[in-house]
Amino acid sequence: MEEKYFQLPLGTRFTAPSRELGLKMKEGFALALQENGVAVIELGFQDPKSDFMLELVEAMGCVPDTHSHTQGALWEVTYKPSGVISTKTGTTAHSRSHDVGEFTWHTDASFEARPPRFFGLHIVHPDNLGGGIFCVLPAGNLVEALSTRSVEALLRTEFDIQVPAEFYKGRTTNKGRLLEIDAATGHYLLRFRRDILASPPSTDPEANAAVEELTTLLDNPGTTGWRFPDDVFKENVILLMDNARFLHMRTEIRDKRRLLRRVRFHGPN
Template identity: 55%
Template structure:
């Protein structure tokens, strides 16, 4: 076989190894190693230790001449750190765990990493992907939901799977009223702590954003609060009440799907996963929230805690919440909020989805 043919085959094998990974990030005291292993017998890996790079083709069948020719691909692959460790977070910032931050240099490589996103969502409830390609229609956001075995839900009876979170004074048409409805997400206002679709009978378990234009004037700061942190700061009595009590919840007209109110608990303990889940949005609660004094007392304690920014929540680092990044989150584990928007061009595109988090067959091959 000609050397060029052998090199082409070896390069194809290496590309497949990098593009169809099972990614295992390992953080040690002196190094951060990102190993990308394919299901084939060939192995190619890159280790970064103390600032020095070592490229090795571990398949013994590759002779030195082929390995030598493959070094010309080194710079290309070194520029694609699929899984990376973000900068150390400030005390007020959310700290991303190792294995939750990703780079997707192309749509194809990004979708091949679906198993890694699934692992991040299952283990940590969050994954952030920095896109290295132009995607004005947020097609990757739609495709990645399919790639992790989930299905996007419509936002309302008149809106589809993608929802633009941007200043829109005209609002959207509500089938419930027949008139224009104005969502908080279409304003420049602060948006208090909430989970997405808290007014649904069965809220979507996950949601995602494609950040098209972040606020570049210091506003619109995205903040996160994990339900475990929240629960630990509430009294046991309040937690038990929120787990037991059904509340009447109002459906905002812009998200009308046939019902104006639903019943639901604010906290739910899932026996299968041994996790506590949350649904919450302040403005969908009735006034008073219940005819049960104990339930009203529990809600009052919850609201008082959420009104104290010094006690709860972390800001999303600007190094992650940036232009052309995708954020996937477990909607049942995290509340999120934003500060008042200062840049009227701020623009996110949102998707809500549900499913079992299992890599779709089409994206595993």
């Protein structure tokens, strides 16, 4: 099947020549994120600890979310067999973002009581061996392919969603709808990660059928989404995305030195 590449909308690709100028461009980044759900910022300066990404999120008036009781706002997406310590178990927990396997279609932090609306990735070291390909799938495209009955069931049903041990903040489960509609824009908003749903997902047969239709659609080889081009998803680029308007996935990692830093954040108050 022919690979499809994500075409960045006009006004979503930027260059920040310096830290100071980058912070002054915050309104443009915020507008791109609001209107198109994506902003790509190529940094013209070195930022080995990804401090600028965190500064930018705060300068935009947004609120960074902590990843867990033991991890702060910045999370390393990299091969990390040692894992992290979970305050739920007191032992090591292993995140999908720390292994090398494919990570199928999902939205970030879908297990939270209030999932962060946005996330940022600072590409410190891309996979230079052809793996770790980042792909996106607009929520609207996916919902339009679902039956009306499934859409209605997903809009009305609250599901029990399990919190992975590595992201424990005091609750082991949260309830939430997998699909909502943004009242201001009419955009479909998704939260989804199949491996943290209960089995069966609900006591409602129609809701279970809707989840099955959704996962079947995502498993269809024709549901490939759009790959980010290598000249976009490259070293020292920051990618800001709407976490509810797009699902994302990554292919198997081949270069174990691949390192991204992630921040999850809520919109301005």
